Amino acid sequence: ALYTNLNALPKTSFNYVVVGGGTAGCVVASRLSEESNATVLLVEAGGTYQNVEQLEVPFNSLRSAGPGSQWDWNYTTTTGASYARGFVLGGSSSVNGMFYTRGSEDDWGRYAAVTGDNGWTWNNIQPYVKKNEDWVAPADGHNTTGQYDPAVHSSKGRLGVSLPGFPEHTDTLFFQTVNSDPSEFPFVLDYNAGIPLGYGTIQSTIKNGSRSSAATAYLSEDVLKRHNLFVLINTQASRVISSTGGSHIDSVEIFPQSSVENATNMRITASSEVILSAGVFGTPHILQNSGIGDAAMLSAFNISIVQDLPSVGQNFTDHLNLISAWALNVSQPFSSATSTTFESFTLNSTAMSIFLDQWRSSKTGPLTMNGLSNDIGFRRFNESDPEVQKGLAAYGDPASGNQSPHFMHVPNGFAFGTAPTNNSYFSFVATVVQTQSRGSVTLNSTNPLGAPVIDTALLTNPYDLFAMRQAFKAVFDLLATSPWVEYLVDSAPALGLQAVIDSNFSTTVIDDYITSSAGSGAHAVGTAAMSPVGATWGVVDPDLKVKGLTGLRIADASVLPYVTSNNVQFAVYIVGERASELIKAGI
Numbered sequence: 001a002l003y004t005n006l007n008a009l010p011k012t013s014f015n016y017v018v019v020g021g022g023t024a025g026c027v028v029a030s031r032l033s034e035e036s037n038a039t040v041l042l043v044e045a046g047g048t049y050q051n052v053e054q055l056e057v058p059f060n061s062l063r064s065a066g067p068g069s070q071w072d073w074n075y076t077t078t079t080g081a082s083y084a085r086g087f088v089l090g091g092s093s094s095v096n097g098m099f100y101t102r103g104s105e106d107d108w109g110r111y112a113a114v115t116g117d118n119g120w121t122w123n124n125i126q127p128y129v130k131k132n133e134d135w136v137a138p139a140d141g142h143n144t145t146g147q148y149d150p151a152v153h154s155s156k157g158r159l160g161v162s163l164p165g166f167p168e169h170t171d172t173l174f175f176q177t178v179n180s181d182p183s184e185f186p187f188v189l190d191y192n193a194g195i196p197l198g199y200g201t202i203q204s205t206i207k208n209g210s211r212s213s214a215a216t217a218y219l220s221e222d223v224l225k226r227h228n229l230f231v232l233i234n235t236q237a238s239r240v241i242s243s244t245g246g247s248h249i250d251s252v253e254i255f256p257q258s259s260v261e262n263a264t265n266m267r268i269t270a271s272s273e274v275i276l277s278a279g280v281f282g283t284p285h286i287l288q289n290s291g292i293g294d295a296a297m298l299s300a301f302n303i304s305i306v307q308d309l310p311s312v313g314q315n316f317t318d319h320l321n322l323i324s325a326w327a328l329n330v331s332q333p334f335s336s337a338t339s340t341t342f343e344s345f346t347l348n349s350t351a352m353s354i355f356l357d358q359w360r361s362s363k364t365g366p367l368t369m370n371g372l373s374n375d376i377g378f379r380r381f382n383e384s385d386p387e388v389q390k391g392l393a394a395y396g397d398p399a400s401g402n403q404s405p406h407f408m409h410v411p412n413g414f415a416f417g418t419a420p421t422n423n424s425y426f427s428f429v430a431t432v433v434q435t436q437s438r439g440s441v442t443l444n445s446t447n448p449l450g451a452p453v454i455d456t457a458l459l460t461n462p463y464d465l466f467a468m469r470q471a472f473k474a475v476f477d478l479l480a481t482s483p484w485v486e487y488l489v490d491s492a493p494a495l496g497l498q499a500v501i502d503s504n505f506s507t508t509v510i511d512d513y514i515t516s517s518a519g520s521g522a523h524a525v526g527t528a529a530m531s532p533v534g535a536t537w538g539v540v541d542p543d544l545k546v547k548g549l550t551g552l553r554i555a556d557a558s559v560l561p562y563v564t565s566n567n568v569q570f571a572v573y574i575v576g577e578r579a580s581e582l583i584k585a586g587i
């Protein structure tokens with residue numbers, strides 16, 4: 001059942017306690033409670049997703065339900081930038097952009113190679129893919145032939161995945177470019193088949209026109225009714241504890257969220273295991289508060305050392321995004337959603353209210369779209385370009401293999417920041433997917449309920465600037481093709497692109513533009529990374545148990561030692577599924 005405050009919880013001792021009801025946490029709690037003789041408590045700091053329309057309407061992602069909303073932790077990094085994370089049951093899967101991208105075979109091969117555990121290879125994760133994915137028809141029921149490969153999808157899992165449920169005019173332009181010059185802009189039928197390279201149609205975690213999240217998919221009404229599953233929301237965990245003062249973790253300290261400042265805490269015990277699923281910031285923060293982390297840092301805060309693990313909170317790895325916007329040619333003013341871009345109709349309140357009525361009455365129409373893009377591309381650098389050769393020689397090639405991308409393109413993405421005043425504009429996101437910069441999550445104070453220090457270290461490694469330059473120039477190459485020339489006016493000077501064009505793409509001007517405009521891809525991983533058994537680095541073994549301790553496992557984005565070369569929610573679902581299987585099997 002769902003408990004909205006800890007005083008209502010009928011007991012304080014369970015077999016399993018899962019901390020963090022986010023993407024992986026919902027999977028783990030749901031799967032463990034399939035065994036009816038095991039009692040499972042899931043503790044979530046945020047509230048419920050149930051009956052919250054903002055979270056259900058796909059188009060709201062990154063808008064009213066996104067960063068800065070009441071469903072966001074509102075983290076601020078050391079540079080003053082905000083960093084979005086879901087603060088609600090379902091975690092970031094309840095607020096994310098819903099792109100469903102699996103990465104490449106090579107990404108998963110690298111996890112296996114780095115950890116020495118073949119259980120993480122592409123082939124060996126396929127059973128979890130099937131348990132996770134519920135492939136469904138798009139909201140508009142259109143014929144999807146030629147838009148994906150049915151052979152690599154499953155309708156047996158829990159998480160709804162579908163193709164776009166509403167067309168956009170820019171889809172047509174995009175595929176005209178791809179069809180007219182396949183050597184420069186190759187088509188990929190299904191970027192989720194192991195080799196993602198090429199441009200194709202996006203797949204999103206949307207089912208029946210609504211967001212499918214870890215909460216809607218794994219904590220559905222039938223699951224919440226299980227007598228052995230206890231889901232406690234509005235409650236923040238501060239520490240994991242060994243009640244004997246040894247190395248066996250068996251308790252979790254929790255506080256009611258409503259009065260975290262002065263409330264007395266409560267201790268919950270776990271007779272089998274505690275599973276930390278508090279995400280890339282929450283998990284290392286809880287570990288550090290518990291005395292599990294870098295001994296030197298913990299001593300500076302007078303925290304007693306339970307386990308010296310210097311890698312806790314290190315190795316923060318993220319994608320790097322650059323969003324640019326172009327004004328649309330005035331001869332193509334707003335008339336309907338299909339004749340222009342998402343961004344244009346979001347500025348038209350009459351249209352938006354008509355679309356909302358349509359979504360409410362039939363779960364169809366423009367608001368069934370993920371609100372970011374219907375299309376996506378995964379690309380490698382042009383290795384015949386001398387600048388690329390020079391860069392790769394200087395920095396090395398961080399791609400996970402030669403069938404894996406260096407960058408991602410999302411046409412008609414979402415213009416963060418100030419929109420151009422022209423009522424019709426188009427944005428494009430370029431993303432470096434194998435960044436080399438590494439940040440950290442460290443303690444800010446001895447208050448376990450305060451926010452940690454988040455240093456994303458964006459652009460601190462010169463490879464990332466070099467890689468973004470290639471990704472960005474490739475955006476201009478794509479938009480210089482004939483389908484787009486009529487459609488776009490030069491640029492939207494409000495977002496600074498004009499200077500880049502006027503400079504004739506001078507490296508200095510491009511680099512200035514990137515440095516001042518690029519930001520986080522919201523795909524952070526790695527702050528409690530897996531490493532081989534016995535390694536002197538890393539936080540968990542490949543079976544996700546915390547090194548040097550018993551009774552404590554981690555299942556969330558923080559265990560991934562590298563970021564996949566795509567949006568990362570898929571990888572987190574796989575971690576959740578595999579963690580559940582390992583725990584159930586007593587491994």
Ligand SMILES: Cc1cc2nc3c(=O)[nH]c(=O)nc-3n(C[C@H](O)[C@H](O)[C@H](O)COP(=O)(O)OP(=O)(O)OC[C@H]3O[C@@H](n4cnc5c(N)ncnc54)[C@H](O)[C@@H]3O)c2cc1C
Pocket residue numbers: 019020021022023024025043044045046062066067084085086087088089090091092093095096097098099100101235236237238277278279280282283286522523524555556557558566567568569570572
């Ligand atoms: C705005 C945004 C857009 C994104 N877009 C995409 C996309 O389109 N496609 C994609 O693949 N990925 C996307 N991502 C990334 C993806 O959603 C995340 O990487 C993934 O969901 C992280 O899963 P997690 O389980 O590690 O953490 P989360 O899902 O964030 O879960 C952590 C949970 O723990 C809870 N928690 C934290 N601390 C505590 C505590 N002390 N006590 C109790 N509970 C706690 C949190 O409230 C949260 O519910 C996006 C992310 C964001 C934020």
